[in-house]
Amino acid sequence: MNLRAFHDVIFLRSREEHSACPWPPSFWQKRERPRLSPLMLRILAVNVMALAILVGSLLYLGRYQDRLIATELDGLMxxxxxxxxxxxxxxxxxxxxERNILSPLLARxxxxxxVEASETRTRLYDTDDTLLADSQILLDPAGKVQAKQLPASTGLWLGDRAMGLFDLMDRIAAKSDYPVYPEDSIQRGNQYDVxxxxMEGEVAPQVWRxxxxxxxxSxxxxxxRYRQILGTVILTRPDTKINAAIQEVRLDILKIFGVTLLITVLLSIxxxxxxxxxxxxxxKAAESVRRGQTQMVGLSGTARLLNHNAIxxxxxxxxxxxxLSTxxxxxTSALAQRISAIENFAADVAHEIKNPLTSLRSAVETAEKVRDPERQKMLMQVIRDDVDxxxxxxxxxxxxxxxxxELTRDEAAVVDIEQMLSTLVGFYSLDKTGGEKTAAxxxxxxxxxxxxxxGVEARLVQVMQNLIANALSFAPPQSQVVVKAQAVKGGMIDLIVEDEGGGIPPNKLEAIFDRFYSERPKAEKFGTHSGLGLSISKQIIEAHHGRIWAENRQDDAGHVIGARFTVRLPAQSED
Structure with a gap:
């Protein structure tokens, strides 16, 4: 199996899984987004609605109108x-x-x-509730003419419409406790409570609807006249001035509202x-990554998105x-690194599997041609070793x-280092399978x-077992493999494994943590280790936000007296 064949198998499986996806094809198609952002519409709606409610409540001006009515009634009284x-x-x-009476002519x-040049209407009733004079009826040679005050026009169509809208608001929100004005063609004084x-000698105000x-x-x-009530004067005045004052305030509010609305809209946008x-x-960038429209290039061991579609x-x-952007x-960077790691892993796996397959194929082909039983037996042993x-x-x-x-699913817990290492070392001290040929x-x-x-105690134990087993394989008989744990600066804890072996080549101190790298003692049988132990240990430690490294131990003369593996992990915070 070569590298291309291995990649073809992986990507063929990926295409099959993609084709079997239960989602419809429209899921993978690019979604059309509206030209106007819904988020912008929501922000505008919230800001403008709050402002409109505030302005609407101000435009009602109910209490202000009550104060104006009271002031007008005082003046009218x-x-x-x-x-x-x-x-x-x-x-x-x-x-x-010789009795005092009202003269209708003089009264008129x-x-x-x-009340000349005034919008106030004045009427005079005698004690029989008969209308003697009405300022709304002017006497001239042509007869009786009724005069009514016409509402003023703003001169602008939009202004008139706005005033009409305000009048409609007033009608909707008008107080219903005011009585309806009871005017008809025959005006009698007893129609009005005031x-x-x-007639009883009281000055009485009244507001009509x-x-x-x-x-x-009114x-x-x-x-x-000399404490004799001869009649009643009733003054009525429409709320024109009140409405004008309210409309003026409303227009001022609308001007402020217009400026505020403009500022609100601009700020909302x-x-x-x-x-x-x-x-x-x-x-858009995330969708480009999902659709595979970005280019990933490895730089210094990490994959980066380099073109304009990057995040x-x-x-x-x-x-x-x-x-969110960060x-x-x-x-995305982690995804790119993971893709790169998968590709490298696939290449390494293909290479490592190819070696025993090549050896196995060679042994099988040779065994078919060899007739010597001893050589056939030796070749069969090679085949068994390659299969193993x-x-x-x-x-x-x-x-x-x-x-x-598995590291993602495992739940972290507080790990007691002293208890973990004591149990682990105690297990090795009870294991006597190696006898005197193994180190203590x-x-x-x-x-x-x-x-x-x-952290996850089982995974940390796995790391320490790998380091101790590795040290035992290099340590000479009757020597010691020393395990230590100590606190260091920066809130970290070091777990150390030291042996008395021949050490590690200086140019291999980092390479030993690569996948499928194997540096074994010369006396050890070839192929008994996959070279993944230290790589797995490094992966576990990095998942715990720590680091692992190797170094050689030296004596005072600078001679190598063994190897030292150090695992540095963050200590559990006191919180």
Whole structure:
């Protein structure tokens, strides 16, 4: 099996799995995004809605209207008293019986002058509730003409529509406790409660609700002459000034609202672009990675995305989008490294499997041609050794390939270093299978019982077993393999395994942790190790956020007296 054939098998399986995917083809197609960002619409809706509710509540101005009504009624009451006093002084005559009565002619002339060029309507009733004078009816040679104040126009179609909208708002939100104004063609004083109260000598105010909308303010005052009530003056005034004041305030609010709305929209667009645009770029880049439209090139052992479809870097923002960008970039980089690692692993596996297969093929072909029983027996032993080597190699490869997934599933716990190492060393001291031909494993000095780390104890034991077994294979008989544990600076803990063997070639101190690298004693039978032990140990330690390295032990003269393997792991925090 060559490297190309091995890759073909892997990628064929990948295509088969992809073709068997239960998702529809539309899932893999590029999703069309709307031109206007939904996120921008949501931001605009929230900001503008909050502003509109605030402005709507301000435009209602209910309490402000009540204060204006009270002020207008106070002024109207004063005017009603003055009008009643003026009528009592200038429109009262004596009848045949020498009694004081109101003169309709004088009353009309006086009332007309009192309310001239005013929107206040003044009416005069006698004690029989008969209408004597009405300022809304002007006498001229042509007869009686009714005068009504017309509403002012803004001169602009949009302004008139806005005023109409405000009037509609007022009608909807108008108070319903005001009585409806009861005016008809035959006007009698007893139709109005305020007139009845005025006939009793009381100045009575009243607010009416007009059928066509709006309010009518009224005040009735008695016309008295020497404490004799001769009639009643009732003044009515529409809420024109009140509405004008409210409309003026509303227009000022609308001007402020317009400026505020413009600023809000601009800020919302800026905020939406500051959020939506980076997210859209990140989504587009992530989709490009998913669709395989990026180029991965290895630099210094790591794979990077180099073209314009790479994940954008927003880490300078120092916010959640920056964190998302950093996470996506790190995830993509890790994915690229994992793809590169898988390719390298596949190449290494193909190479390592090819060696015993080549040896096995050569032995089989030779065995067919050899007739010597001794040589055939020797070749059969070679075949058995190659088969065992393949079996061991495939088993170790299977374990190594599952290691990442198993490390992800394993739950970390607090590991007592002293207890773990004491149990492990005790196991080796009870194992007498090697007799005097093997070195002794000792724990010296005994670690402190305060040394603890967070990790998967079974995996850490596996690492220490690999290191101790490796040291035993190189240590001379009746020597010692020393196991140590100690705290170091930076909140770290070192686990150390030392032997008294021949050491490690200086140029191989890092290579021994590569996959399938095997540096065995000369006396050891070839092919008994797959070369994955130290590589697996390094993978486990790095998953625990630690590091592992090897170095040679030297005496005072600089001679190598053994090897030392150090595992450095972060200590368990006191929190």
């Amino acid at each position: 004063m005017q009603a008293r003055m009008s009643a006093s003026a009528v009592a002084e200038g429109a009262v005559v004596l009848d045949r019986d 002339l006086m009332i007309r002058r009192l 007139v009845k109260k005025a 007009m059928p066509q909308g709006g309010l009518l303010l 005040v009735a005052a008695p016309v008295q 800026y905020l939406a672009r500051a959020i939506a645009r980076p997210l859209k770029l990140l989504a 954008p870097d927003f880490s300078y923002r120092r916010d959640e989008i920056g964190d 996470s996506l970039r790190e995830m 080597r393949l079996d061991r190699l495939i088993t170790d490869i299977s374990r190594a390939s599952r290691l990442d997934a 494993v000792v724990l010296n000095p005994k670690p402190s019982n305060e040394l603890r780390i967070s």
